[in-house]
Amino acid sequence: MDLPPVWSQTCPCGRTFSLPQAYTCHKRSCEKTKKRLSGALEKAKKVWRAKKRQKLDELAANEALAGSSNTNTIPKSGPTNSVPAGVAQNVTVSSYSNIFSCYIEYSIFNQSTVSSVPMDIDRSLAERRVRREHRQLPKRYQDILPDPPAALPPPPQSPQPPHIEPVVSSPVLSPVRKILKSTRNTFSLFRQYHATHFPEHDPDENLTLEDLMHTNSGTLPEPPMDSYHPYPNRSSFLLGEWYWNDGSKKSQSSFKNLVEVVGDPAFRPEDVAATNWKRIDAQLGGEPRDDGDEGEGSWEDEAVDGDWVEMSIKIKVPFHKRTLHPGQEEFEAGVLYHRKLVSVIREKISSPSSFPHLHLEPFELYCQPNGTAEPVRVHGELYSSTAFIDAHRDLQSSPKEPGCDLPRVIVALMFASDGTQLTAFSSAKLWPLYLWIGNESKYRRTKPSCGAFEHIAYFESVGKASWLHATGIHGFYLIAPGLFQSLRGRAVWWKGTQPGFHGTLPKGNVSDPVGNPP
Amino acid sequence: MAHCQREMYQTQWEILLDDEFLEAVAHGIVIDCCDGICRRFYPRVFTYSADYREK
Numbered sequence: 001m002d003l004p005p006v007w008s009q010t011c012p013c014g015r016t017f018s019l020p021q022a023y024t025c026h027k028r029s030c031e032k033t034k035k036r037l038s039g040a041l042e043k044a045k046k047v048w049r050a051k052k053r054q055k056l057d058e059l060a061a062n063e064a065l066a067g068s069s070n071t072n073t074i075p076k077s078g079p080t081n082s083v084p085a086g087v088a089q090n091v092t093v094s095s096y097s098n099i100f101s102c103y104i105e106y107s108i109f110n111q112s113t114v115s116s117v118p119m120d121i122d123r124s125l126a127e128r129r130v131r132r133e134h135r136q137l138p139k140r141y142q143d144i145l146p147d148p149p150a151a152l153p154p155p156p157q158s159p160q161p162p163h164i165e166p167v168v169s170s171p172v173l174s175p176v177r178k179i180l181k182s183t184r185n186t187f188s189l190f191r192q193y194h195a196t197h198f199p200e201h202d203p204d205e206n207l208t209l210e211d212l213m214h215t216n217s218g219t220l221p222e223p224p225m226d227s228y229h230p231y232p233n234r235s236s237f238l239l240g241e242w243y244w245n246d247g248s249k250k251s252q253s254s255f256k257n258l259v260e261v262v263g264d265p266a267f268r269p270e271d272v273a274a275t276n277w278k279r280i281d282a283q284l285g286g287e288p289r290d291d292g293d294e295g296e297g298s299w300e301d302e303a304v305d306g307d308w309v310e311m312s313i314k315i316k317v318p319f320h321k322r323t324l325h326p327g328q329e330e331f332e333a334g335v336l337y338h339r340k341l342v343s344v345i346r347e348k349i350s351s352p353s354s355f356p357h358l359h360l361e362p363f364e365l366y367c368q369p370n371g372t373a374e375p376v377r378v379h380g381e382l383y384s385s386t387a388f389i390d391a392h393r394d395l396q397s398s399p400k401e402p403g404c405d406l407p408r409v410i411v412a413l414m415f416a417s418d419g420t421q422l423t424a425f426s427s428a429k430l431w432p433l434y435l436w437i438g439n440e441s442k443y444r445r446t447k448p449s450c451g452a453f454e455h456i457a458y459f460e461s462v463g464k465a466s467w468l469h470a471t472g473i474h475g476f477y478l479i480a481p482g483l484f485q486s487l488r489g490r491a492v493w494w495k496g497t498q499p500g501f502h503g504t505l506p507k508g509n510v511s512d513p514v515g516n517p518p
Numbered sequence: 519m520a521h522c523q524r525e526m527y528q529t530q531w532e533i534l535l536d537d538e539f540l541e542a543v544a545h546g547i548v549i550d551c552c553d554g555i556c557r558r559f560y561p562r563v564f565t566y567s568a569d570y571r572e573k
Contacts (some may be wrong), residue, residue, distance in 0.1 A: 201553060311533050315525040333522070336530050341539045345561055346549055355552045382564060391562050401545055406558040408546060415566040433534070438564050459530055461523065 012036055127276065148207040149191055149365075150183040184368065190380060191363040196395070199361045230283040235271040238264070305342050311336045313460060338457030339434075345411055346416070348437055348454065358439040359383040360409045362392045382412050382438035412438025417459065431459035 009023045010016045017023035027033055136142070180193040193199070231237035238261045246254045261267065261454040313336050316328045348354055367382045382388055392410050400408070414436040420497035422428040433456045434444050445452040539561070546558040 201551075201555075219547055313523060313526060313529050313533070317522060317525070317530050333526055333529075336533050338530075338534055340536065341534060341561070342542050342547060345542070345559065346547060349551065349559060352552045360557070386566060391564075395560055401558065404548075404558060406548060406556050408558045408560060411559045411561045412564045414564055415564075415568070417568040419569065437523050457530065457534055459527070461526065 085395065127143055147186045149189060149204045150185045151202075151205055187367070188369040189365060189367050190375070191365055191384075193361060193363045194389070195361060201360050203357045205358055230280045233268075234273045235267050235269075236275040236280075238267070239272055240277070244284075306348075306508055307339050308337055309340065311338065334460035336457060336460055339455070340431075340455065341413075344435060344436075344454050345413075346455065349411070354440065354452070357441065358437065359441075360407075362388040362410075364389065381442055382414070388412060388438065410439075412439050415456070431461060433457040433459060457474075 008016055008018050009020070011023070011026060011030055011033060013030050015026065017026065178194075178196070180195060180198055182191040182193075182198075196518045207322065228234060231240055242254075242258055242261050246257055263496040310433050312332050313334045314330050315333050316330050318328050319326050341396060349358065359381075362383045362385070365378040365380065366375035367378050388410065391412075395410055415433060416436070417431060417433040420430045420432060422430055435454045435456045436452060440452055444450045540560055542559075546560045548556060548558050550556050
């Protein structure tokens with residue numbers, strides 16, 4: 001016994017289908033369906049045209065009756081809805097409703113939008129579509145803006161949750177120092193100081209959004225105002241263009257081009273006569289524009305170049321007892337170019353450009369999102385590190401300088417040195433020593449534009465001069481590299497390295513034990 | 519040679535960490551800050567990142 005099919009559909013041509021796929025397939029080829037569809041579409045088109053005509057008539061009537069109070073209500077009510085509503089009903093009740101679903105949507109859509117906005121009738125469908133305003137991007141595209149730490153000290157008058165209030169906690173080192181907590185910022189970060197009061201100097205309070213974000217502030221250089229730069233005018237430009245671009249040899253066509261340039265009605269000989277061709281050619285060759293923006297690219301610390309000092313490096317080199325002069329001997333191995341650390345620190349701290357960004361008191365940074373019981377320590381900056389806090393605490397608890405009541409502050413020095421190859425094709429090297437101040441935020445230290453690091457010294461290395469171990473003569477000689485190029489020097493070096501060669505060579509041949517590097 | 523490199527390097531650091539600096543580490547240096555407050559600053563070396571130069 002056959003069960004009745006779960007799904008069945010009867011085509012207008014009379015056939016019944018129990019499978020949706022078969023019905024879809026048949027619908028594509030059924031002549032009767034196609035005919036009915038085209039008939040229905042024709043009908044819909046007619047209705048639409050009638051409606052449009054009616055709208056236009058109403059618009060004209062509205063304009064004619066402008067000023068009368070009831071005109072505005074006319075297009076919205078009765079006549080607008082009556083015609084399409086009736087048609088739509090006709091269509092929906094028909095048996096092949098699924099075929100005409102598109103038409104129904106169309107008519108309903110028009111009913112709603114056209115009737116409410118009668119002026120939209122001349123615009124395309126896409127233009128008439130109602131768009132969502134204030135649409136939010138998907139969450140993954142939303143950018144969270146940085147937020148500076150909450151301001152210090154927390155305002156005591158505003159009602160705060162109890163754990164955010166400045167709390168006096170019991171385990172303190174000295175009776176006057178206590179744990180002070182700042183309010184939380186949007187990221188639930190708060191600072192915890194271990195001091196008598198909140199610091200008056202807070203580098204974070206003046207932070208702007210620009211300081212926190214790495215925005216592309218470097219605007220493109222403005223194009224020169226005169227479009228013929230570096231040529232002063234059109235005539236000079238055309239002549240110069242002919243000179244440079246028209247080939248290096250004289251030719252008939254080149255001459256013709258020249259005549260075209262000179263014969264141009266806009267060509268003015270007086271413009272060309274005043275042109276400084278040499279300067280223009282130099283500018284074309286890459287020389288910067290001499291508009292007077294010198295100093296822009298100059299180094300900020302050029303003015304303090306004066307505090308570089310030279311100091312000769314003296315090292316002691318021991319010689320074993322089988323050499324002629326055993327024992328230690330002092331050599332001058334080079335000159336160290338450096339700056340005095342104290343003067344660098346002094347300059348850094350007293351400079352108005354860097355001092356506002358220095359954190360003078362360390363703090364612990366915690367994160368406590370809403371609903372969590374225990375705050376989590378956040379590590380990031382040197383001035384919120386345990387090392388800094390320990391150093392600060394040790395300093396504060398150490399005896400003060402006699403007769404000095406000034407606040408005592410740690411200056412965190414961070415050194416770095418690394419060899420720098422100066423050129424691609426030679427072995428010219430520098431070994432600079434840099435200094436950062438850890439009281440400054442790492443976000444400033446890493447920005448070259450902040451000029452946060454200082455050059456302290458350029459290390460010399462022994463490899464710069466060649467060391468020669470001439471055992472028989474003296475033990476150690478520092479030989480200038482140029483000596484190696486001379487045959488005699490090479491012979492001396494060779495003899496000196498031979499076993500059993502002891503002291504027969506007069507000293508003068510080797511050149512003096514060089515103290516001066518080349 | 520390694521000895522010389524080491525001597526060289528350490529002598530240079532000795533020059534850098536001069537008596538004036540050591541005095542500052544021990545007793546601080548008084549600097550007039552831009553906010554009008556005089557403070558005593560104590561330099562402390564926290565990090566030094568470098569290659570092993572003496573080799």
